[in-house]
Amino acid sequence: MAAVDVADWSADSNDAVHISLINPVEGGVKPLHTFHPKMSYSIFGDEESIFGYQGLKINLKYNASDMRPGLQITYSKKFKTVGETSPTDLKAILENYLPKTAFGKTSDYETSITQIAPDWNPPGELYRTIESGGQMFEIWKGCLADLAVQQLVKRIQILVPMFIEGGTFIELKDPEWSLERWTVFFLYNKRSPEAAPGISPYVFMGYSTVYRYFYYQPLTPPISPSNSSKKAPIKRPATLDFQLPISGVSFSDLPCRSRISQFLILPPFQGGGHGARFYNAIFDFYLAEPQTLEITVEDPNEAFDDLRDLNDLARLRNDPEFTNLRMNSNVTVRSKGPAPKDIVDPEQVDKLRKKFKIAPRQFSRLVEMYLLSLIP
Numbered sequence: 145m146a147a148v149d150v151a152d153w154s155a156d157s158n159d160a161v162h163i164s165l166i167n168p169v170e171g172g173v174k175p176l177h178t179f180h181p182k183m184s185y186s187i188f189g190d191e192e193s194i195f196g197y198q199g200l201k202i203n204l205k206y207n208a209s210d211m212r213p214g215l216q217i218t219y220s221k222k223f224k225t226v227g228e229t230s231p232t233d234l235k236a237i238l239e240n241y242l243p244k245t246a247f248g249k250t251s252d253y254e255t256s257i258t259q260i261a262p263d264w265n266p267p268g269e270l271y272r273t274i275e276s277g278g279q280m281f282e283i284w285k286g287c288l289a290d291l292a293v294q295q296l297v298k299r300i301q302i303l304v305p306m307f308i309e310g311g312t313f314i315e316l317k318d319p320e321w322s323l324e325r326w327t328v329f330f331l332y333n334k335r336s337p338e339a340a341p342g343i344s345p346y347v348f349m350g351y352s353t354v355y356r357y358f359y360y361q362p363l364t365p366p367i368s369p370s371n372s373s374k375k376a377p378i379k380r381p382a383t384l385d386f387q388l389p390i391s392g393v394s395f396s397d398l399p400c401r402s403r404i405s406q407f408l409i410l411p412p413f414q415g416g417g418h419g420a421r422f423y424n425a426i427f428d429f430y431l432a433e434p435q436t437l438e439i440t441v442e443d444p445n446e447a448f449d450d451l452r453d454l455n456d457l458a459r460l461r462n463d464p465e466f467t468n469l470r471m472n473s474n475v476t477v478r479s480k481g482p483a484p485k486d487i488v489d490p491e492q493v494d495k496l497r498k499k500f501k502i503a504p505r506q507f508s509r510l511v512e513m514y515l516l517s518l519i520p
């Protein structure tokens with residue numbers, strides 16, 4: 145038998161996967177937006193290659209409002225197994241990432257999405273409405289222990305390995321008290337009823353998950369070489385994780401660090417200021433929430449760092465106390481060597497940092513960026 149030319153039967157997994165946001169229409173579906181994954185190595189392997197098909201298309205359709213997924217795999221030719229060489233079992237792989245309902249018959253899927261009521265609402269509660277450029281946007285917020293929030297997260301989690309480098313799934317089988325530590329924000333475009341006659345006006349644009357960490361505040365300062373002879377600090381666990389659940393105590397009542405864990409704006413909506421609006425809305429929420437003492441971000445990438453820096457700085461520039469910060473006159477800025485300590489009044493900086501609930505490293509970066517911007 146002739147040797148198999150692997151290239152003839154291999155497809156780039158990022159090109160093969162077509163993700164669409166669709167609406168039901170008479171006799172079928174209408175795609176609103178179609179896009180490809182940015183990466184898929186954690187799903188299909190480091191080579192991002194799928195073996196055993198010609199003309200392969202993996203259509204992952206999402207009903208634009210409730211993000212109900214429907215998967216259809218099409219190809220012109222499939223490789224016939226020879227010995228141990230067989231086509232990639234796509235269903236077996238994708239079953240790890242999508243709910244079972246995604247694998248049904250296309251006609252059943254299309255029927256199911258026609259049955260979604262036009263007055264369908266996203267899960268959780270409406271947190272904020274934003275009007276911009278003649279369009280309406282809504283941010284909905286819910287707790288991951290809420291089954292409707294969980295269902296939506298289950299449907300869209302496959303987008304995490306496709307768009308967030310190193311992003312991981314949330315373990316939805318965790319006990320309820322642990323799921324309660326997650327808050328999920330959903331961003332939607334809400335079309336006018338005329339633009340979406342007879343169907344839900346909502347179009348899903350992105351989402352973000354936020355995790356609460358118990359904020360441990362030591363009662364005494366940690367031992368440092370200069371005060372090592374002083375009284376030792378009281379020993380306490382660094383987190384209460386292992387002690388919960390305690391009856392009557394909920395994580396949402398404890399002082400915490402709220403950490404933005406996953407943040408995604410779908411590709412058709414990127415670069416239009418939606419990420420900025422969404423980030424600021426989430427930040428506003430935690431700034432106003434008394435339990436949150438600090439807002440942090442898990443492993444941000446460069447694009448998210450840019451978004452965060454720009455928006456944090458814009459927020460701080462609206463505060464006269466911040467814009468009054470000046471370098472101490474007795475500090476000489478050296479071109480070499482360690483940065484001079486206390487370039488600005490450390491007490492003032494710490495007070496402002498706490499007011500804006502920004503983590504120390506991020507706040508120092510922002511102060512530095514601001515001071516540099518003052519240099520003529």
Ligand code: ACO
Pocket residue numbers: 307308309404405406407408409410413414415416417418419420421441442443444445447448450451
């Ligand atoms: N019109 C045109 N451009 C605009 C507008 C506007 N009205 N408003 C802002 N922009 C520009 C911004 O200036 C910015 O420009 P820059 O790239 O030159 O700095 C750019 O558009 C991006 O700003 P936004 O539009 O607000 O951001 P976006 O909606 O694209 O969201 C994000 C950014 C979150 C990184 C998005 O691209 C994304 O989800 N990427 C994939 C997933 C990802 O990387 N997530 C973050 C991982 S880290 C984590 O999850 C914690």
